[in-house]
Amino acid sequence: MKYLISFLSVFLFSFPAFAEDIESRMKNLEKTVESQEKAIAEQQRVIDGLKGTGAALSPDNKTGRSSGGLIGGSALSNPNISLVLDTFFYSSNLTSSELEGWTIPGYINEGIEASKGYNLESAELFIFAPVDPYFNVYATMPVTEEGVELEEAFFVTTALPDGFQVKGGKFKSGFGRINGQHPHAWDFADSPLPYRAFVGAEGIIEKGVQLTWLPPLPFYTTLGIEVLQGDNEILFGTDARSGPHAYAAFAKFSFDATENSTILFGPSVATGKTKTGSIADDTEFAGDSTLYGLEFTCKWNPSKDRGLIVQSEYLSRKQDGDLTDTVASTTERLERKQDGWYAQALYKTGRWRLGARYDALDVFQDDYILSGVDQEFDKSPWRATGAVEYNPTEFSRIRLQYNHDRSSRTDETNHEVFVQLLFGIGAHAAHPF
Amino acid sequence: MIKKILFAVLWLCFLVSPAFAAINVVTTLPWIGSLAKEIGGDRISVTALVKPNQDPHYIEAKPSMILAARKADIIMYNGLDLEIGYLPIIIESSKNARIQPGGTGNLDCGQFVNVIERQGSADRSQGDVHPMGNPHYHLSPSNAARVAAGIADALAALDSGNAALYRANLASFEKRLESKKKEWYGKLRGKRFIAFHKYFEYLADDLGFRITGYIEPKPGIPPSSGHLARLVDSIAKEKPDAILTTSYNGKKEVEFLSAKTGVKGIVVPHDVGCQDGINDWFSLMDRAVGSLR
Numbered sequence: 181m182k183y184l185i186s187f188l189s190v191f192l193f194s195f196p197a198f199a200e201d202i203e204s205r206m207k208n209l210e211k212t213v214e215s216q217e218k219a220i221a222e223q224q225r226v227i228d229g230l231k232g233t234g235a236a237l238s239p240d241n242k243t244g245r246s247s248g249g250l251i252g253g254s255a256l257s258n259p260n261i262s263l264v265l266d267t268f269f270y271s272s273n274l275t276s277s278e279l280e281g282w283t284i285p286g287y288i289n290e291g292i293e294a295s296k297g298y299n300l301e302s303a304e305l306f307i308f309a310p311v312d313p314y315f316n317v318y319a320t321m322p323v324t325e326e327g328v329e330l331e332e333a334f335f336v337t338t339a340l341p342d343g344f345q346v347k348g349g350k351f352k353s354g355f356g357r358i359n360g361q362h363p364h365a366w367d368f369a370d371s372p373l374p375y376r377a378f379v380g381a382e383g384i385i386e387k388g389v390q391l392t393w394l395p396p397l398p399f400y401t402t403l404g405i406e407v408l409q410g411d412n413e414i415l416f417g418t419d420a421r422s423g424p425h426a427y428a429a430f431a432k433f434s435f436d437a438t439e440n441s442t443i444l445f446g447p448s449v450a451t452g453k454t455k456t457g458s459i460a461d462d463t464e465f466a467g468d469s470t471l472y473g474l475e476f477t478c479k480w481n482p483s484k485d486r487g488l489i490v491q492s493e494y495l496s497r498k499q500d501g502d503l504t505d506t507v508a509s510t511t512e513r514l515e516r517k518q519d520g521w522y523a524q525a526l527y528k529t530g531r532w533r534l535g536a537r538y539d540a541l542d543v544f545q546d547d548y549i550l551s552g553v554d555q556e557f558d559k560s561p562w563r564a565t566g567a568v569e570y571n572p573t574e575f576s577r578i579r580l581q582y583n584h585d586r587s588s589r590t591d592e593t594n595h596e597v598f599v600q601l602l603f604g605i606g607a608h609a610a611h612p613f
Numbered sequence: 614m615i616k617k618i619l620f621a622v623l624w625l626c627f628l629v630s631p632a633f634a635a636i637n638v639v640t641t642l643p644w645i646g647s648l649a650k651e652i653g654g655d656r657i658s659v660t661a662l663v664k665p666n667q668d669p670h671y672i673e674a675k676p677s678m679i680l681a682a683r684k685a686d687i688i689m690y691n692g693l694d695l696e697i698g699y700l701p702i703i704i705e706s707s708k709n710a711r712i713q714p715g716g717t718g719n720l721d722c723g724q725f726v727n728v729i730e731r732q733g734s735a736d737r738s739q740g741d742v743h744p745m746g747n748p749h750y751h752l753s754p755s756n757a758a759r760v761a762a763g764i765a766d767a768l769a770a771l772d773s774g775n776a777a778l779y780r781a782n783l784a785s786f787e788k789r790l791e792s793k794k795k796e797w798y799g800k801l802r803g804k805r806f807i808a809f810h811k812y813f814e815y816l817a818d819d820l821g822f823r824i825t826g827y828i829e830p831k832p833g834i835p836p837s838s839g840h841l842a843r844l845v846d847s848i849a850k851e852k853p854d855a856i857l858t859t860s861y862n863g864k865k866e867v868e869f870l871s872a873k874t875g876v877k878g879i880v881v882p883h884d885v886g887c888q889d890g891i892n893d894w895f896s897l898m899d900r901a902v903g904s905l906r
Contacts (some may be wrong), residue, residue: 194715316705336705338713394683394708400676434676439664442675484671484861512753570796573833574671575696575737605737610702613674 189443211514213585230333231422259309259317264364264489267431267600270294282588286557287377287518287541287549288414289461290532294595300325300334304364308609318609320362320505331385343394353384354392354430355448357475357493367489367526367613368567369581369598374495374520374537377561378471380414380458384450387411387422400434410452415469415497417455426452432475441480444613454501465514467501479613485530492523496545503550517547541587561587577602616751634774639685639712639774642669643885644751645722645760647894649689651786652765656775660685662703665886670741670833670841674706682707685718687771689764692723693748717770723748725763726756729814740831751884752901753815754794757894761786768883793895797902804854804905807844809863813881819903825853828866836866848874855905859883879904 185442236513243544272279280291302322320332352360358375360383371381388408395401410416410426422524429449451470459465474494482488496519504516522539542560549555567581579600585594640646646659651771653659662670663676669691676707679884682688682703690696704712704719728746735744750756765783769776802821806813809828817824826847830840848856848870853879858867864880871878882888882900 231808310714313713338705339710340708341710343708392708394679396684400680436675436677442677444676481673484668506757573737573741609672612702612706
């Protein structure tokens with residue numbers, strides 16, 4: 181009997197759904213017929229138009245062309261998928277082995293990764309969609325020749341009250357300005373020296389949780405804090421401690437200086453436990469690191485065809501711990517207080533964009549104190565960059581970039597040239613300011 | 614010290630919180646704000662994110678826009694993918710639960726429109742196409758009426774206490790629109806125009822004129838000099854009544870073609886506030902229709 185009742189109740193519950201299904205199908209059919217009628221009327225209009233005088237002038241009039249691609253999906257299809265192809269030709273006056281050894285002594289022991297000739301940076305896959313009324317999910321998967329990486333995969337809340345938002349998963353930290361940008365959105369082919377020296381070219385991308393707050397003030401203010409796993413191989417290190425061992429906080433302020441210009445600025449800090457072999461070959465450092473950042477951006481856009489972006493960041497890193505020589509098995513105390521900055525400007529006119537950048541390390545601080553003795557490194561690292569971009573549309577970019585690179589503290593100069601090609605297809609999430 | 618800062622922040626929050634319960638409407642384009650004002654009257658305050666002189670296709674999500682959206686009770690937008698490049702990130706970054714998609718504070722005005730040029734599929738080799746259809750419906754009396762009705766419904770749902778007021782305002786809007794239609798309709802019937810961008814198709818449908826060609830080879834793709842040279846020949850031959858564009862794009866090309874062919878070039882006002890004296894949607898339509906005569 182119980183079975184019968186439950187069976188009946190299941191049947192009863194499912195029945196209205198079934199009826200609803202038919203009803204909705206009917207509605208769908210009606211809609212289809214309606215839209216086809218519209219389409220026919222539209223086609224008639226087009227045919228009439230073609231019969232008229234201007235047919236030769238309108239190469240893009242609808243001809244029922246079907247590409248069958250996913251490109252036009254945009255809001256029609258979920259989730260939104262896009263692919264950004266980032267490829268470049270690299271040339272330098274240095275040999276390949278000299279490039280590998282083009283480190284920044286006192287900062288990092290990593291040379292230049294790009295190989296001379298053709299490089300495939302990545303084909304980067306982006307996926308995003310609302311999960312439900314409470315969460316959006318984003319994932320970034322650069323596909324390189326080595327395989328697929330999960331660069332980012334995170335959720336963002338959309339329904340918290342009072343201007344609060346939580347982000348969680350693996351994401352780019354809100355620290356600084358360039359850190360949050362994807363490489364394809366950078367204004368140059370490479371990241372500036374302070375990023376390379378303090379956090380690595382890819383920046384702080386961490387597993388963790390972020391809380392941000394947008395208070396209802398008369399001017400734009402965002403405050404954020406993050407608890408992070410601490411995987412960054414240069415600033416932190418997976419094995420520095422078990423469990424989350426990195427924290428970040430940032431504030432961003434912005435206002436429109438004039439009708440066409442906007443200023444954004446703010447401080448950031450990232451701090452945590454460090455265990456890294458990136459300072460010098462055959463060494464391991466274990467200790468504490470704190471990175472401070474200041475960012476400033478001014479954008480002036482009098483029209484869509486003209487614009488100027490001036491952007492600068494100052495980064496300063498304090499580090500204290502033990503440096504172990506892994507060959508000799510000796511340990512010394514190492515204290516580093518170092519800093520770096522960059523300033524860049526991009527001028528846009530029509531489809532062209534001109535860029536200039538200067539970046540340097542050892543600006544105000546160059547302490548590398550080993551067992552109480554400050555090590556002197558002469559020839560402070562610096563670099564000057566010029567770039568020309570041609571953007572056929574907002575979905576394609578061709579960039580020619582030259583670096584006058586004196587970052588390796590030698591008398592030698594690395595004359596680098598990049599010819600970079602960027603293409604975006606599919607429904608790509610809008611870029612932040 | 615920290616206490617003092619906290620106090621100052623709290624005090625500021627208090628200072629800027631609205632003193633009375635007017636509905637804070639944020640729109641992307643100014644004309645949507647104008648329609649909202651027709652319906653909402655004194656019960657709403659309106660902020661438009663886009664400036665009237667800006668090209669609505671190329672808008673960057675500025676922090677000030679995010680801040681405005683943060684305080685919105687409802688966000689009203691054009692839809693049909695016109696704002697796809699900036700609105701989603703503004704809505705998400707606003708951290709404002711009221712205006713998220715699917716809620717009562719998120720109004721896609723495009724849903725009320727009889728959309729034309731809807732494409733089953735499209736790719737960007739055809740230019741910056743809008744597969745959901747032509748998004749420039751705001752110069753169309755028939756569609757503006759639908760949008761106004763949609764706005765009235767949305768405001769009534771948000772502020773049910775004043776629903777009757779919104780319905781009354783809608784009725785008087787519709788009445789005024791009917792009498793205005795008599796001024797606008799019929800005068801342009803049978804005219805033929807060349808346009809820079811697919812911007813006037815809805816107006817052409819309503820008012821019975823024809824757009825017979827475009828200066829852009831593909832939507833969003835500027836014409837090359839070779840393309841312009843060919844246009845000079847065909848325009849000289851076909852002699853359309855005028856060449857149309859808006860103040861934010863194609864002015865140079867239209868001036869060039871006009872000088873070469875002797876066909877009049879017209880800069881049609883495209884949004885509320887883009888010229889002196891265009892203070893609402895009706896005056897925008899008056900000027901737009903008037904400019905085509």
